[in-house]
Amino acid sequence: MLRFALRRALSTVVVLWAISVMVFLIFFGTPGVDPALRIAGRDASPQVVATVRHEYGLDKPLPVRYALMMYHLLIRRDITSYVNPGLKVVPEIASAVPVTLSLVIGAAVIWMLVGLAMGLVGGALRGSPIDPLLTAVGVLGVSLPVYWLGEVVNLITQSRLHGSLFSWVPPPGYVSPAQSLSGWALHLLFPWLTLAVLYAGIYSRVFRAELVTALGEDYVRTARAKGISERRVLFRHAARCSLIPVISLFGLDFGALVGGGALVTEVVFGLPGIGLLTYNSLQTLDLPVIMGTVLYAAFFVVLANAVVDVFYAALDPRVRRA
Amino acid sequence: MPSPLGSPAVVLEALLEVRDLHVTFRTRNGLVTAVDGLSFSVLPGEVLGIVGESGSGKSVSMLSLLRLIRDRNMQITGEVIFNGADLLTMPEQQLRALRGREIAVIFQDALTALTPVYTIGWHIVEQIRAHEPISKREARARAVRLLEEVGIPNAERRMDNYPHEFSGGMRQRVLIAMALSCNPRLLVADEPTTALDVTTQAQILDLMLELRKAHGSAIIIITHDMGVVYEIADRLLVMYSGRAVEQGPTRSVFRDPRHPYTWGLLGSIPQFTATGAKRLQAIPGSPPSPLRVPEGCVFAPRCRFRHEACSERPRLRGGDDHLDACWLPDEAKEKLRGETLAYAGGGREGDHAGSGAR
Structure with a gap:
């Protein structure tokens, strides 16, 4: 080890x-x-x-x-920006990290809950009319580009219906949870949902496919022959095995998003996270900032890979080595 | 078997009685009949061997008895009476209480038959606790005893190993231990030795016979290996293309096989004589597609002895306990089989080189 x-x-x-x-x-x-x-x-x-x-x-x-x-x-750690002289890169990144983490963790909770629930229902009820319906919803989620969806959400909540239905939605931006917890959640609610739509779609498709495969496996037949409840067969046997590839996929996606992959969402909703920082520095070719954010992103992706490997071994005894 | 009434007639009452079982699947290309009018019975403590080549409906019929096939396009008709109740019509809840407890199943490949992320101890404990309200600790102790009983060394330690950490034969023993954990009255073994090498096969068969004595379970063993059924089965059911073609006591079927398909199966067992090894005799042709089953006798297209009568479907018949579904007159069968053997004997090892040169 x-x-x-x-x-x-x-x-x-x-x-x-x-x-x-x-x-x-x-x-x-x-x-x-x-x-x-x-x-x-x-x-x-x-x-x-x-x-x-x-x-x-x-x-x-x-x-x-x-x-x-x-x-x-x-x-x-005193490298400064070329574009805004005096702006130190490292503290700038450090202050952007909590924003990105807030966005990504919240979205991840939503997409895992929704995606896995959709996949579970679709896989377990394969052949019933609910399954193709969920498939259609999932494909729709995957097909909606974040930049478009985000703009539409902004249009509706900030402008068209801001006077009536969505009057409670605060203007785009970020409020730290230390300052106001409810403000933090309110500011992030629509960014969370927007980012989660795509991933919920992907994860429901992946989990459903894994579950359908698992339900056709011999071990599920053995479990049924044991006389345990269908619910237990589904959760303890089929779903448990189907989760393994989903979890490893999650680790990689999460790492990439924390590393700045949520760039579009951050730009659209004006969240000063790593993605927005990268976006701005690329616009102005601010090399020290680009270097800093790219290295930071690479570090998270590599870290996520390592964490996934460790988790994978914990989840699947077949890859564990004595 | 414990019998409340104790009279011999009751003791001999069938544990499982299958009557006119039909299993059909709706497919894109039409209706597929996987099992076509199968009837048989199993007495308490008896070993019934079901033989036939791949696709003859052996496994499907056994899985459908316990309603273990979940296919919306499948339809099962007939009666499966176990212990006085029809398995095919009873509520799922009630059937679930029987599965694993009264009727246990051993599957072919133990590597894929066990959930890979759980230890074998977990599997056995799950099986026990599904049917008996005992503590985890008691269940675990019983699991260790069962593993010892099926001959797994260091059972206590091996409880915490995962399925992939066992060899094929050991895994099969684990499956047997799991199946026996609730003392089932009927054990259905679906090709339990097919994935194993020959020496391990023999050990597993011996083990099953021993355990039958200890636990008193009746066994249905499904296999395509005539050698296996000869070792273990009291009675034999030969299936071809979803139908029973011959049925009877094992000895009687081996000594006096009555259906040309059974002759073919027996002809495909390697035999060694003083003059050398006999060439194996293959049955010409292949089984009919389940989409286009012949009208009359299903075996007729591959049978050397087909005649006009074969266009009509033969029923299982026979005076004694030994039944067959063939239109050939019983008196002629022995002579005709002799011809088959002579035909097979024509190809001894000696002229193998000659046939190779042709």
Whole structure:
């Protein structure tokens, strides 16, 4: 177990390093992209550009610049934005994390409850008219793009019906739970639902398919032959085994979302999370911020993978090693 | 078997009586008849062997007895009287109380037959506690005893192992222990030895016979292996294409088989004589598609002895306990079978090389 954890940690470091090098090369090593020109601004004189280049250390060789950037990003943690001088990247990311976590955890609770319930009912009642109905709802959820759904939700709750039905909906934005718990939940309610629709659709489809497969397995027949209740057959035998792949999928999705995958939802609802930070920094090609958010995202994805592996072993004795 | 009235007639009353069982499936291509008018009975403590090739309806008929097939397109008709009650019409609740307790099933592949995420101890305890209101600890103690009884070494420790941590033979023993945990009166074993190698097969069969003595369960064993039924069965039911073609005491069927299909099955057992091994005799052709079952005798298209009478469906008949569904006159059968054997004997090992060169 210790060796497993060590190997895992080592590979995490290697993956993160590779990602940082790639991002660095894309933005600094690509011919024709000169960060100094961007920082100096439009119509800057060559002298200004040269000063900027020297000030930001952009006249040094690439490996040295990479090392300097990593040093300031990871060790000194004082790297500043190119676009808003004085804005420190690391605290900026740290303050965005709770927003993203609030959004993703809330949405995850909703989509797991709804998706698994839909999948369970659909799989257990296969052949009845309820099953295709749930399938249609699930496919609809998967097919609605978040940017469209989010805008429509905003349109309805903030504008068209804001005067009547949705007068209780606060304006887009984020309120910390420390400040007001109900405000936090109210601000996040529609972002949660919007983000959860897509995933609830996916998870209901996946879980239903797994459940239908499991219900056709020999062990379910054995369980029925034992004379236990159909409910127990469904929950303790079929659903228990069908959950294994769903849980591992969940770990990966959750990691990606916490890493910034909820970008569109955050942008649409004006939530100052990791996604919005990444979006803004990409708009302005603010390289230190991009580097910071990308490394942070990669770290979460890799971490989620490791957690999934550990969970998988706990859930499925077949992959456990003595 | 305990019998409240104690008179011999009551003791001999069938434990399970199946009358005119039909199982049909509605499919896209039409109605498929998987079991077509099957009737048989099992006495308390008796071992009935059901043989036939794949697709002959053996497993389907047994699973449908316990209504274990959940297919909206399936229809079962007939009567299955167990202990005086019809399994096919009784409420699900009542049938569930019988499953596992009175009638237990052992399935073919124990690796896929056990839920992979639970230990074998969990499985057996679940089985016991489904029918008896005893504590987990008592159930566990009984499970350990059962595992010891079926010959699993270190039973106490092995309780906490998962199905994939056992070998095929050991897994089959686990399944047997689980099936016997409530002392069922009838044990249905669906190809219990098919997935095992020959030595393990023999051990499992011995075990089943021993346990029958200890627990007094009647056994229905489904197999395509004539060797297995010869070892274990008191009576034999030969199935072909969803119908019973021959039925009788095992000895009698082996010594004096009356249906040409049974001759074929017996001809496909390897035999060794002083002059060398006999070539195995295959039955020509393949079983009919269940969508297009012949009008008359189902075996007729593959039978060397078919004649006009075969266009009409033969019923199981016979004076004694040994029944068959064939239109050939009984007197002629012995001679005709002799012909079959001679025909088979024509291909001894000796001229194998010659036939290979052709």
